[in-house]
Amino acid sequence: MFTPSPYFRLRQKLHLKQYLAELSVLTGHPVSADELGSIEQAAAMRLAAQGEGSQYSVRLEIKFADISSVRFSKFLQRLSDANPSNIYVWTPRTIDCGAFLVPSLDAIKFDFDFTINDEGILAFTTRDLRDCLLLDFSIATTGGQVMTVETRGANWSKTVY
Numbered sequence: 001m002f003t004p005s006p007y008f009r010l011r012q013k014l015h016l017k018q019y020l021a022e023l024s025v026l027t028g029h030p031v032s033a034d035e036l037g038s039i040e041q042a043a044a045m046r047l048a049a050q051g052e053g054s055q056y057s058v059r060l061e062i063k064f065a066d067i068s069s070v071r072f073s074k075f076l077q078r079l080s081d082a083n084p085s086n087i088y089v090w091t092p093r094t095i096d097c098g099a100f101l102v103p104s105l106d107a108i109k110f111d112f113d114f115t116i117n118d119e120g121i122l123a124f125t126t127r128d129l130r131d132c133l134l135l136d137f138s139i140a141t142t143g144g145q146v147m148t149v150e151t152r153g154a155n156w157s158k159t160v161y
Helices: 006-027 039-051 064-068 070-082
Strands: 057-063 087-090 100-102 121-126 131-139 145-153
Touching: 006 087, 057 064, 064 070, 064 145, 070 131
Parallel strands: none
Antiparallel strands: 057 145, 087 100, 087 121, 121 131, 131 145
């Protein structure tokens, strides 16, 4: 079993405020630390998820602005229909602060700003760890804001954008 060292506790303390701010933007309501899972749970889930669904993966690149489009909304609905499980929200700070569970993809406000985090990455994993939506946003060589949308897992990788 994973026992967080003082180093991990320090990382949690350093990143918690920013992490809660990210989650609050993504859910549209304030998120508090007591709503998070443990660091141990996040580490165990990350390890378990690394083996799940890795053989099934589909990736495409879209304009970041398309995240607010009807097409993207319909894509999210098809993902929910394919696996209606609760969703863990992952940001670069999840492993330091604990996982956050929401009822479904519908609970996420996908109209977030391009600068929601410096790393430009968000992931949404089903509670059963069978499916994952990875959003990797960056500046293209042409200067425009783009986002790589990757679906993983037996259900979500079959969902067409």
